[in-house]
Amino acid sequence: NAGVTQTPKFQVLKTGQSMTLQCAQDMNHNSMYWYRQDPGMGLRLIYYSASEGTTDKGEVPNGYNVSRLNKREFSLRLESAAPSQTSVYFCASRTVSTDTQYFGPGTRLTVL
Amino acid sequence: AQSVTQPDIHITVSEGASLELRCNYSYGATPYLFWYVQSPGQGLQLLLKYFSGDTLVQGIKGFEAEFKRSQSSFNLRKPSVHWSDAAEYFCAVGGGTDKLIFGTGTRLQVFP
Numbered sequence: 745n746a747g748v749t750q751t752p753k754f755q756v757l758k759t760g761q762s763m764t765l766q767c768a769q770d771m772n773h774n775s776m777y778w779y780r781q782d783p784g785m786g787l788r789l790i791y792y793s794a795s796e797g798t799t800d801k802g803e804v805p806n807g808y809n810v811s812r813l814n815k816r817e818f819s820l821r822l823e824s825a826a827p828s829q830t831s832v833y834f835c836a837s838r839t840v841s842t843d844t845q846y847f848g849p850g851t852r853l854t855v856l
Numbered sequence: 857a858q859s860v861t862q863p864d865i866h867i868t869v870s871e872g873a874s875l876e877l878r879c880n881y882s883y884g885a886t887p888y889l890f891w892y893v894q895s896p897g898q899g900l901q902l903l904l905k906y907f908s909g910d911t912l913v914q915g916i917k918g919f920e921a922e923f924k925r926s927q928s929s930f931n932l933r934k935p936s937v938h939w940s941d942a943a944e945y946f947c948a949v950g951g952g953t954d955k956l957i958f959g960t961g962t963r964l965q966v967f968p
Binding site for chain 2: 748775784785786787788789792794802834836838842843844845846847848849850
C-alpha cells in the first residue's frame with residue numbers, strides 16, 4: 745500500500761495563477777483532510793471531507809476550493825494564488841476504526 | 857475554546873539524555889490525544905495516541921506519554937534520546953469526531 749500520496753511535491757506559481765493539488769489514499773478511508781503548515785503555526789485545517797460526496801470548511805478555507813472526486817481522491821484548488829498561500833500543504837485520511845489520521849508527504853508551494 | 861498548547865518552541869538535549877515534551881489541551885469533551893513526529897521535509901507520523909484506559913501509553917521508537925486529566929496535560933517522554941530523534945513534534949486533540957486540533961509544535965535538536 746502506498747498510503748496517502750500527493751502531487752506535486754513542489755510548485756512555484758505567480759500571483760493570480762491557479763492550480764490543483766492532488767491527493768489519493770488507498771486505505772479505503774472515509775474521511776480526508778487538507779492542512780496547511782506555516783512556521784510557528786502548526787497545522788491548520790483548510791477543508792475536510794467526512795465521506796464521499798461531502799465537504800466542509802475548516803479553520804482557514806478562504807481562497808481554496810475542494811473536490812472529493814471519489815472515495816480515494818480529494819483535491820485542493822487555488823483559483824487565484826496569492827503570496828499568503830505560500831505554505832506546505834498536507835493531505836491526510838482517517839480511519840474511523842482507530843480514529844487516526846495518516847498524512848501524505850506534503851506539497852511545498854511558493855507563490856511569487 | 858478548544859486548543860492545544862506546546863509551550864516549548866525549541867528544545868536542545870544531548871544524545872543519551874532523557875526528554876520530556878509538554879502538551880496542554882483545552883477540550884470540552886473526553887479528549888482523544890495524539891503525538892505526531894515530523895522529520896525534515898517529511899509528512900507527519902503517528903507516535904502514539906490515547907483514547908481511554910491506562911493513562912500511560914507506549915508508542916513507537918521508545919516514546920511514551922502520560923495523560924493527566926487534572927492537569928489537562930499529555931506530555932511525551934523518552935528515557936534516552938538518539939540523534940535520529942531530532943525532528944518536530946506535534947501534539948493534537950480530538951474527540952472521536954472528524955477534526956483534530958494541533959499544537960504549534962516543538963522542534964527537538966540533539967547534540968552528540
